[in-house]
Amino acid sequence: xxxxxxxxRREHFNAAHRLFVPGWTDEQNFEKFGKCSxxxxxxxxxxxxxxxxxxxxxxxxxxxxxxDLSSIIQKKVLAKFDHKNLNLDTREFAxxxxxxxxxxxxxxxxLRKELDDSLGLTVRLYETERNFVEYPA
Numbered sequence: 001x002x003x004x005x006x007x008x009r010r011e012h013f014n015a016a017h018r019l020f021v022p023g024w025t026d027e028q029n030f031e032k033f034g035k036c037s038x039x040x041x042x043x044x045x046x047x048x049x050x051x052x053x054x055x056x057x058x059x060x061x062x063x064x065x066x067x068d069l070s071s072i073i074q075k076k077v078l079a080k081f082d083h084k085n086l087n088l089d090t091r092e093f094a095x096x097x098x099x100x101x102x103x104x105x106x107x108x109x110x111l112r113k114e115l116d117d118s119l120g121l122t123v124r125l126y127e128t129e130r131n132f133v134e135y136p137a
Contacts, residue, residue, distance in 0.1 A: 006053045006120075009069050013082035016043040017098040041085060044127050046103075048077070050111065053120035064119065072114045077107050100125055100133045108135045 018041045019033040029037035036042065050073060054063040084090055086098040092106045104125040112121055126132040 002055045004053055004055055005063050006051055007063050007066065007069075009050045009052075009066060009073060011048045011050070011070070011073050011078060013046050013048065013078050014043060015046060015081050015084050015086050016041045017086040017093070018042070019097055019099060021097070041087070047126035048073070048107065049124040049126070051120075051122040051124070052115065053122075054116075054118060064115070072111065076110050076114060080110075100127045100131065101135075104133045104135045 017036075018038060019036040020029040020039075021032070024032075026037070026039065050069065052064050052069060056063050080090060080092070081103075086093045086103070093102070096102050096106070104123050107125065108121065108123045111123065115121055122134060122136065124132055124134040
Protein backbone atom coordinates (compact mmCIF):
# COMPACT_ATOMS: atom_id res chain seq x y z
CA UNK A 1 0.00 0.00 0.00
CA UNK A 2 1.29 3.44 -0.93
CA UNK A 3 1.82 5.94 1.87
CA UNK A 4 0.30 8.90 0.10
CA UNK A 5 0.88 11.94 2.28
CA UNK A 6 -0.23 15.57 2.13
CA UNK A 7 2.06 18.45 2.99
CA UNK A 8 1.00 22.08 3.31
CA ARG A 9 2.68 25.46 2.91
CA ARG A 10 1.10 28.78 3.93
CA GLU A 11 2.12 32.09 2.48
CA HIS A 12 0.70 35.59 2.64
CA PHE A 13 0.39 38.46 0.18
CA ASN A 14 -1.38 41.79 -0.12
CA ALA A 15 -3.05 42.98 -3.29
CA ALA A 16 -5.63 45.45 -4.53
CA HIS A 17 -8.32 44.79 -7.09
CA ARG A 18 -11.65 45.90 -8.46
CA LEU A 19 -14.44 43.53 -9.42
CA PHE A 20 -16.36 44.79 -12.42
CA VAL A 21 -17.62 43.98 -15.88
CA PRO A 22 -16.18 46.57 -18.30
CA GLY A 23 -19.33 46.88 -20.43
CA TRP A 24 -21.56 47.61 -17.44
CA THR A 25 -22.34 50.95 -15.84
CA ASP A 26 -21.01 51.76 -12.39
CA GLU A 27 -24.55 51.21 -11.09
CA GLN A 28 -24.79 47.73 -12.64
CA ASN A 29 -21.36 46.81 -11.27
CA PHE A 30 -22.28 48.08 -7.81
CA GLU A 31 -25.51 46.08 -7.91
CA LYS A 32 -23.59 42.87 -8.65
CA PHE A 33 -20.29 43.40 -6.81
CA GLY A 34 -21.16 45.95 -4.11
CA LYS A 35 -18.24 47.82 -2.54
CA CYS A 36 -15.85 45.49 -4.37
CA SER A 37 -16.62 47.43 -7.57
CA UNK A 38 -15.15 50.68 -6.20
CA UNK A 39 -13.54 52.43 -9.20
CA UNK A 40 -10.61 53.36 -6.94
CA UNK A 41 -10.00 49.70 -6.00
CA UNK A 42 -9.74 48.04 -2.59
CA UNK A 43 -7.30 45.60 -1.04
CA UNK A 44 -7.04 42.30 0.77
CA UNK A 45 -4.51 40.55 2.96
CA UNK A 46 -4.62 37.16 1.26
CA UNK A 47 -3.56 33.94 2.93
CA UNK A 48 -2.50 31.23 0.51
CA UNK A 49 -2.45 27.56 1.45
CA UNK A 50 -0.83 25.10 -0.93
CA UNK A 51 -1.38 21.36 -0.44
CA UNK A 52 0.86 18.89 -2.26
CA UNK A 53 0.13 15.17 -2.08
CA UNK A 54 2.28 12.23 -3.05
CA UNK A 55 4.23 9.25 -1.87
CA UNK A 56 7.32 10.20 0.16
CA UNK A 57 10.62 9.49 -1.53
CA UNK A 58 12.15 6.36 0.06
CA UNK A 59 15.57 8.04 0.46
CA UNK A 60 14.68 11.56 1.62
CA UNK A 61 11.29 10.88 3.18
CA UNK A 62 9.95 13.99 1.43
CA UNK A 63 6.90 14.32 -0.77
CA UNK A 64 8.54 17.60 -1.77
CA UNK A 65 11.12 19.64 0.09
CA UNK A 66 9.11 22.39 1.82
CA UNK A 67 11.96 24.82 1.25
CA ASP A 68 11.75 24.15 -2.49
CA LEU A 69 7.95 24.55 -2.44
CA SER A 70 8.25 27.84 -0.56
CA SER A 71 10.80 29.08 -3.09
CA ILE A 72 8.50 28.18 -6.01
CA ILE A 73 5.58 30.01 -4.39
CA GLN A 74 7.73 33.06 -3.65
CA LYS A 75 9.22 33.30 -7.15
CA LYS A 76 6.22 32.29 -9.25
CA VAL A 77 3.24 33.65 -7.29
CA LEU A 78 4.17 36.21 -4.66
CA ALA A 79 6.65 38.04 -6.88
CA LYS A 80 3.80 38.53 -9.40
CA PHE A 81 0.96 39.46 -7.05
CA ASP A 82 2.23 40.78 -3.70
CA HIS A 83 1.66 44.52 -3.27
CA LYS A 84 0.22 44.79 -6.76
CA ASN A 85 -3.02 46.07 -8.22
CA LEU A 86 -4.21 42.87 -9.85
CA ASN A 87 -6.27 44.69 -12.48
CA LEU A 88 -3.51 47.08 -13.53
CA ASP A 89 -0.18 45.47 -12.68
CA THR A 90 -0.60 41.85 -13.81
CA ARG A 91 -1.06 40.35 -17.23
CA GLU A 92 -3.03 37.44 -15.73
CA PHE A 93 -5.89 39.76 -14.78
CA ALA A 94 -5.67 42.29 -17.59
CA UNK A 95 -8.89 40.84 -19.03
CA UNK A 96 -9.95 38.41 -16.28
CA UNK A 97 -12.05 39.68 -13.37
CA UNK A 98 -9.84 39.10 -10.28
CA UNK A 99 -12.45 37.35 -8.15
CA UNK A 100 -11.16 34.96 -5.49
CA UNK A 101 -12.35 32.12 -7.73
CA UNK A 102 -10.26 33.36 -10.65
CA UNK A 103 -7.22 34.18 -8.50
CA UNK A 104 -7.08 30.69 -6.97
CA UNK A 105 -7.38 29.10 -10.42
CA UNK A 106 -4.58 31.27 -11.83
CA UNK A 107 -2.32 30.41 -8.87
CA UNK A 108 -3.12 26.71 -9.30
CA UNK A 109 -2.17 26.86 -13.00
CA UNK A 110 1.11 28.63 -12.20
CA LEU A 111 2.08 26.10 -9.54
CA ARG A 112 0.90 23.05 -11.49
CA LYS A 113 3.51 23.80 -14.16
CA GLU A 114 6.26 23.79 -11.52
CA LEU A 115 5.47 20.45 -9.88
CA ASP A 116 6.08 16.89 -10.97
CA ASP A 117 3.00 15.33 -12.59
CA SER A 118 3.00 12.56 -9.98
CA LEU A 119 2.16 15.08 -7.25
CA GLY A 120 -1.36 16.17 -6.41
CA LEU A 121 -2.03 19.87 -5.89
CA THR A 122 -4.79 21.80 -4.15
CA VAL A 123 -4.71 25.56 -3.62
CA ARG A 124 -6.81 27.37 -1.02
CA LEU A 125 -6.99 31.17 -0.94
CA TYR A 126 -8.37 33.12 2.00
CA GLU A 127 -9.62 36.54 0.94
CA THR A 128 -10.82 37.25 4.49
CA GLU A 129 -10.93 35.16 7.66
CA ARG A 130 -14.42 34.00 6.70
CA ASN A 131 -14.25 33.90 2.90
CA PHE A 132 -12.04 31.43 1.08
CA VAL A 133 -11.95 29.40 -2.12
CA GLU A 134 -10.27 26.16 -3.11
CA TYR A 135 -9.22 24.69 -6.44
CA PRO A 136 -9.77 22.04 -7.51
CA ALA A 137 -13.01 21.65 -5.60
